[in-house]
Amino acid sequence: MFKKLLVAAAAVALFAGVTPADAQDSPTLKRIKERGSISIGHREASVPFAYIGPGGKVIGYSIDLCMKIVDDIKKELKMDKLDVKLVPVTPQTRIPLLANGTIDMECGSTTNNLTRSKQVDYLAVTFITGTKLLVKKGSGIKEIEDLKGKSIGLALGTTNEKAIKAAAEQLKIDIKYVMVKDHTQGWLNLENGRTDAYATDDVLLYGLVAKSKNPKDWDVVGRFLSYDPYGFMVPRNDSEFRLVGNRTLADLMRSGEMQKIYDKWFNPGPDKINMPISADLKKAFEIQALPY
């Protein structure tokens, strides 16, 4: 009787260890399967992509899309239960945490660029924006040239910081830089008058304005000072994991559900951002809706 039990136990153990061949090729999927959970890195104040909403819950456009990817990962790995661990990240910690495996995917408002691609991989482009300036209405600032002799807030570790510094150097304007940790600090400095402007991606600026006490006092001005396509970051050299993510996004884009999720957050969205989908983004969704 005992011997039969032992044989049965051995058989179960043998088959329990079998995972689909794809998951074995992907270190990330393997890690997710072993841990039974997936760690998602998210921002805390990138409205409306990933932020802490009412009730302290993490919500946003990027979060919604990532949860769809998580559902597909769960199906792919044939798991009954997949815990989702939400890990807050900042522009400076997001890449190191992804590179060392603390998070499996970054869902925020991260620009896809070639320099970062040396350390991480990106999923399909989910949003297109660029650097603009947030100023107080009536300050007379319309373009970056008007910031001569004034001060601007810049978040450490963002593409916007590099874009503004590059533009100021190229146009030979003298601007005082006030470095801040995140968008909340940058907004606080602008609101209490310490800085004359704050620069980040234009959609995040609209989000900050929408969340402010008096949205009518603030203006988003200036031409695009950079091209910023957003994409979720995934670990480098893991094509299998990237395929699962891109497959989910392509499905959403093909079926039109992507547009619905976009409208849920931007048009007008819970934060009243009122940004109907741009022609560029619509085309980007069409182009990236790869067929099977």
Add this chain to the structure above:
Amino acid sequence: MSYNWNWGVLLQDPYFGWVWSGLGWTCAVAVAAWVIAFALGSVIGVLRTLPNPTARAIGAGYVELFRNIPLLMQMFLWYFVVPELLPRDVGFYVKKQMPLPEYWTAVVCLGLYTSARVAEQVRSGINAIRQGQRYAALALGLTPVQVYRYVLVPVSYRIIIPPLTSEFLGVFKNSSLALTIGVLELTAQARQIEEYTFQGFEAFTAATVLYCVITAIVMGLMQVVESNSRIPGMISLGAK
């Protein structure tokens, strides 16, 4: 974990300059804060040992206030809240016209925080001296101020050199918190290099090594101070 090591990035322009600029700002913040901390801390520490109850209450209140609020919170309070509470013109000056506002805010914040800790050490130093010393000095005809100036405080300083060294080192390490209000000191520059080159390990190793070098220099300095100020014959003071 795959990581491409590249130590040469630290020697490239402009990153090389950033590291040294960061080091400069760290030392600038720390030394200025220490000057404030030592001076103010000594005063408050002495205040807490006076027979006058009001003086002791003021000292105690000061220490409790600055010791019990986390340093990071104090940084944010000084940077964001205090300018709003000042009269409008003063606030405007502090926010827009004062040169290096983040630097001075960090120095004042760190200085006052450390002064509370120095005050406690000065107080324990003075309390460690036998009561007999104070009475003997008074019996000799010294005024209370002279008692402190010539008898109590000099001996107290010699007693507390070890914990004072810790505080001095602490000031250098706590100066890294100034990065949260925009001072580009050593830790901030290391993070900047990490952001621009993605060679985080090299950048942070360099910063760590430089912090260790600074603290080694401080410890050496305090060793020299300790051996030169030793009073022969006073057991347990400046003991080997």
